[in-house]
Amino acid sequence: MGNAGRLTTELCGITLDNPIIPASGTFGFGYEFAEYYDINCLGTFSFKGTTKEPRFGNPTPRIAECPAGMINSVGLQNPGVHAVVEHELPRLRECFHKPVMANVGGFSPGEYAYTVEALDGEDCIGWYEINVSCPNVHAGGAVTGSDCRATAEVTRAVRRVTKKPVIVKLSPNVTDIAEIAKAAEAEGADGISLINTLLGMRIDLRSKKPVIANKMGGFSGPAVLPVALRCVYQVYEAVKVPIVGMGGVSSAEDVIEMMLAGASAVGVGAANLFDPYACRDIIEALPGALDKYRIGNIRDIIGGAH
Amino acid sequence: MEKTVLTVIENVPVAKDVYKMRLSGAAGETGPGQFINIAVPGRFLRRPISVHDACADGITIIYKVIGGGTEDMSRMEKGTRLDVLTCLGNGFDTAPSGDAPLLLGGGLGTAPMYLLAKKLVCEGKHPRAVLGFASADDVFGADELSSLGVDVAVTTVDGSLGVKGFVTDALPEEFSYVYACGPLPMMRAVYDKTKTDGVGGQYSFEARMGCGFGACLGCSIKTTGGSRRVCRDGPVFRREEIIWETREG
Structure with a gap:
């Protein structure tokens, strides 16, 4: 078997050429990265979080730097689902020819369902990633999916309107992430993705005020990898559905570690913002990393650390 | 990129x-x-x-x-x-400059004016420049612009070099177009001062960026054409695109 076959994995019944999935919000609708490299080398990617209505997002500054990471407070800026269908997906289809992951946000179960229904006729969509975990759209950094009941309600509403795989994206800013994963699985989620960003803050020493206009934002980058690994490990023990593991992944070694924790596929987020070629380079480095750690096929190590 | x-x-x-x-x-x-x-x-x-x-x-x-x-x-x-x-980024467009464009740099906003002046001179145009700084210690870039044959005026807020005041205190009487880069209050003053005479212009904005190539939407601003990314759609915007209110929060 050549190197290519060693990287295949499966996510909710769909085979991925490799486990690498640029995370939502770091990869737009793909076409801008397609100017830099052929994005068909990716397993898939999760497109920019889409809501029922257009959203400008939060005031600026929206970005703060941290040691080994960053805080963002973009606030689900997107043109709204109808503009996404009309303007963004045609451009996406021109440069990406595999099933794509549609990331969906919302403010009520009905809004999530509305957006999924509006997208459901698009053949290019392979999975829905239901974001119940954005820390940037509610006052005080609260997330929709901060408890089992709210997560279950959103999952149920979305499950009712689509036959495509539904992956629920969870927040680490909760007491027990495994319980919330179980609640999503019980309502018919086909997969779980985690983690969204950690709620964080930075304060400017000159102005003595928070750097981010919205005060708080989502912390991501290499610093959060251990938190993400712990969460993936816990959720793997709690549910049977596959996991998309993400949080701080920026190398082939990180991908292997995340899959050993229990991920069937691996999201790469902040790394794309520092280096637009990050995902391509990780995919190219994976076969060598598998050799180094005496791994034959990457799919054989999923959950291997348990 | x-x-x-x-x-x-x-x-x-x-x-x-x-x-x-x-x-x-x-x-x-x-x-x-x-x-x-x-x-x-x-x-x-x-x-x-x-x-x-x-x-x-x-x-x-x-x-x-x-x-x-x-x-x-x-x-x-x-x-x-x-x-x-x-x-x-999307830089300065020299096509609409006319024969005598005015280059306005405020502080570090002076930096991009040299390459712009070089291009304008190369195209046979006659740019002039006004560079504004806080104090004489902060001044840079004037001699380089002069060496291109550009007529340069310098202003300092404390009057320690050149004209005392801001770039708007040393504007020449006539110019065909404005290219501005500097702090928001300076650019807004320039914008307001050139409002009535119908002179077009391009303004370069600064922003706290995440990626710098258009992926993260960290530096979005509102413009008359909808939301735009300073890093990718800008940093240079034409005056008719600018909405100042959202730039100063």
Whole structure:
């Protein structure tokens, strides 16, 4: 078997050429990265979080730097689902020819369902990633999916309107992430993705005020990898559905570690913002990393650390 | 955008806390008003810095030491190799400039005016420049612009060099177009002062960026054409696109 076959994995019944999935919000609708490299080398990617209505997002500054990471407070800026269908997906289809992951946000179960229904006729969509975990759209950094009941309600509403795989994206800013994963699985989620960003803050020493206009934002980058690994490990023990593991992944070694924790596929987020070629380079480095750690096929190590 | 490795061949102070860094290597074809995004070892985000001059074998930037990242940069020695994204942003368009465009630089906003002036002069036009600074210690870039044959006026807020006041206190009577880069209050004053005479212009904005190439939506602003990314759709915007209210919050 050549190197290519060693990287295949499966996510909710769909085979991925490799486990690498640029995370939502770091990869737009793909076409801008397609100017830099052929994005068909990716397993898939999760497109920019889409809501029922257009959203400008939060005031600026929206970005703060941290040691080994960053805080963002973009606030689900997107043109709204109808503009996404009309303007963004045609451009996406021109440069990406595999099933794509549609990331969906919302403010009520009905809004999530509305957006999924509006997208459901698009053949290019392979999975829905239901974001119940954005820390940037509610006052005080609260997330929709901060408890089992709210997560279950959103999952149920979305499950009712689509036959495509539904992956629920969870927040680490909760007491027990495994319980919330179980609640999503019980309502018919086909997969779980985690983690969204950690709620964080930075304060400017000159102005003595928070750097981010919205005060708080989502912390991501290499610093959060251990938190993400712990969460993936816990959720793997709690549910049977596959996991998309993400949080701080920026190398082939990180991908292997995340899959050993229990991920069937691996999201790469902040790394794309520092280096637009990050995902391509990780995919190219994976076969060598598998050799180094005496791994034959990457799919054989999923959950291997348990 | 191009990802490349450039080598520091000069890194010297040119004013108070302001440094000029010359970088050698294949940097792509950079236009006036574009910027580069430099990976500073040990820092997670790159540092977006506007291009002062560009030629076939390298790029010159002028930057101010503001925080830890730019402080690290100021200590970089000749021979340091840097991971850089080049040719970023939508720069100045010289097509609508007319014969006598006015270049207005406020503080570090003076940096991109040199490459712009070079291009305008190359096109046979006759740019003039007004450069504004806080004090004589902060002044840089005037002699370089003069060497291109550009008529340059300098203003300082404390009057320690040139005209006392702001760039708007030293505007020539006639000019065909405005190119401005500087602090928001300066650019807004220029915008207001040139409102009635129907002179067009382009304004270059600064923003706290995440990626610098349009992916993260960290630097979005509202314009008359909808939301735009300073890093990718800008940093230069035409005056009719600008909505000031959302720029100052």
